[in-house]
Amino acid sequence: xxxxxxxxxxxxxxxxxxxxxxxxxxxxxxxxxxxVLFALALGAEPQALAKVAPAVLWLAVLLAGLLALDxxxxxxxxxxxxxxxxxxxxxxxWLVLVRTFMHWASSxxxxxxATPFLGELLHLPHDQLPVLLASLALGTPLLSLIGAVVxxxxxxxxxxxxxxxxxxxxxxxxxLVFGAGSVAAWAQGLDSTGALLLLGAGLxxxxxxxPLAAAAAIRIALS
Amino acid sequence: xxxxxxWFHQLGSPPYFDRFASRWAPWAYVLGLLMMAWGLYGALFxxxxxxxxxxxxxxxxxxxxxxxMSMAIFALMALYSAxxxxxxxxxxxxxxxxxxPAGAAFTLITLLTGSIxxxxxxxxxxxxxxxxxxxxxxxxxxxxxxxxYNAIDDRRAAARAAGLLAIVGVALLPVIHYSVTWWNSxxxxxxxxxxxxxxxxxxxLPPLWWMVAGTHVWFVGSLLSRARADNLRRxxxxxxxxxxxxxxx
Numbered sequence: 001x002x003x004x005x006x007x008x009x010x011x012x013x014x015x016x017x018x019x020x021x022x023x024x025x026x027x028x029x030x031x032x033x034x035x036v037l038f039a040l041a042l043g044a045e046p047q048a049l050a051k052v053a054p055a056v057l058w059l060a061v062l063l064a065g066l067l068a069l070d071x072x073x074x075x076x077x078x079x080x081x082x083x084x085x086x087x088x089x090x091x092x093x094w095l096v097l098v099r100t101f102m103h104w105a106s107s108x109x110x111x112x113x114a115t116p117f118l119g120e121l122l123h124l125p126h127d128q129l130p131v132l133l134a135s136l137a138l139g140t141p142l143l144s145l146i147g148a149v150v151x152x153x154x155x156x157x158x159x160x161x162x163x164x165x166x167x168x169x170x171x172x173x174x175x176l177v178f179g180a181g182s183v184a185a186w187a188q189g190l191d192s193t194g195a196l197l198l199l200g201a202g203l204x205x206x207x208x209x210x211p212l213a214a215a216a217a218i219r220i221a222l223s
Numbered sequence: 224x225x226x227x228x229x230w231f232h233q234l235g236s237p238p239y240f241d242r243f244a245s246r247w248a249p250w251a252y253v254l255g256l257l258m259m260a261w262g263l264y265g266a267l268f269x270x271x272x273x274x275x276x277x278x279x280x281x282x283x284x285x286x287x288x289x290x291x292m293s294m295a296i297f298a299l300m301a302l303y304s305a306x307x308x309x310x311x312x313x314x315x316x317x318x319x320x321x322x323x324p325a326g327a328a329f330t331l332i333t334l335l336t337g338s339i340x341x342x343x344x345x346x347x348x349x350x351x352x353x354x355x356x357x358x359x360x361x362x363x364x365x366x367x368x369x370x371x372y373n374a375i376d377d378r379r380a381a382a383r384a385a386g387l388l389a390i391v392g393v394a395l396l397p398v399i400h401y402s403v404t405w406w407n408s409x410x411x412x413x414x415x416x417x418x419x420x421x422x423x424x425x426x427x428l429p430p431l432w433w434m435v436a437g438t439h440v441w442f443v444g445s446l447l448s449r450a451r452a453d454n455l456r457r458x459x460x461x462x463x464x465x466x467x468x469x470x471x472x
Contacts, residue, residue, distance in 0.1 A: 220383045223380065
């Protein structure tokens with residue numbers, strides 16, 4: 001039952017994604033623009049860029065994800081699908097989890113694929129790339145799960161605007177600190193596994209708790 | 224029925240809470256201010272100057288109580304929100320949301336006094352140190368709760384959504400509390416302890432306890448009067464509010 005519901009939701013989301021192919025590329029395009037802006041503002045000096053490259057890439061990914069948050073539940077709230085989710089025989093948190101996974105796969109995964117390319121733009125030292133990719137692979141699902149709670153809290157509002165950023169960014173800070181921190185530690189010749197393990201632990205906790213919190217928030221918003 | 228249980232149930236009724244809050248809030252304000260005044264007198268005139276920091280350590284008598292309050296109020300807000308979400312007690316929604324502005328104010332005072340103290344002692348107004356950063360995030364969380372509460376039109380849904388955010392944010396409290404232990408921090412570790420032996424000279428402690436108790440009692444007054452105002456606003460269509468406002472039928 002739960003698997004077939006997940007399959008149906010995934011198939012629907014994939015079809016929607018395909019019909020609006022242009023929208024799906026927006027987060028990646030936004031991240032590219034952020035990287036370009038940083039590079040131009042910092043003066044395009046290779047050494048200076050290489051030093052801040054991991055932090056800039058983390059910020060670009062984080063901001064692109066923040067921008068994409070609003071679309072997580074908004075369409076379904078407007079056309080009434082979210083009410084049907086609540087009435088569905090499968091638990092609401094399961095559908096939230098599937099949707100969040102789909103959202104991560106469509107907004108963060110392209111960025112992960114593009115990270116080596118964006119890294120080249122910033123002269124990211126090649127030995128830092130694996131650590132950066134590992135921290136992003138662990139960190140972006142965590143950002144998506146935390147973001148799902150925030151998106152669910154603001155789903156009842158017609159215009160959420162800056163509020164989403166105000167709610168999400170403080171909760172994103174620990175992820176950013178450990179994500180960018182792991183690469184910074186590696187760049188200084190220190191061990192980065194500690195920060196990566198903490199990110200992994202956070203991901204496991206969020207996988208269990210965030211869908212429940214987001215489901216509760218949806219029930220509040222639509223009650 | 225047990226009188227305590229009966230009183231607890233009565234307190235959930237808006238008119239009864241209004242009478243209760245309007246009776247006790249002024250007492251809490253006066254008592255809290257007196258305790259804080261006595262504590263401040265002790266802190267500024269009685270306590271000897273520190274052998275290392277001179278007189279500048281005296282800001283601790285404001286910094287430490289407000290730092291404790293900033294965390295305690297967040298925990299209280301999350302507790303009220305949990306009660307409101309689980310048992311749907313309307314008064315707890317109001318009380319939870321009444322916590323947020325006072326908590327945000329205490330957090331801001333903590334950051335400002337710490338910054339003022341940090342300039343002569345550490346040589347910098349601000350440092351991206353774990354404890355300072357987490358306290359700043361706490362301020363943003365308070366602002367997020369207040370913002371979310373004001374952004375949703377339906378008061379009850381707004382209080383429940385903001386309460387859920389408070390419960391999510393409470394995961395941060397242990398990180399703030401243990402940040403000086405977990406990471407290398409510019410901020411000093413815990414020197415004052417309620418039950419164990421404090422690492423502060425005994426002569427410096429009494430004003431601190433007066434300030435801590437004073438801020439708590441003052442906060443009760445602030446909580447009651449804020450909750451009373453919100454309660455009246457929500458019940459503004461009811462007869463008892465009209466009678467209270469002196470309206471003639």
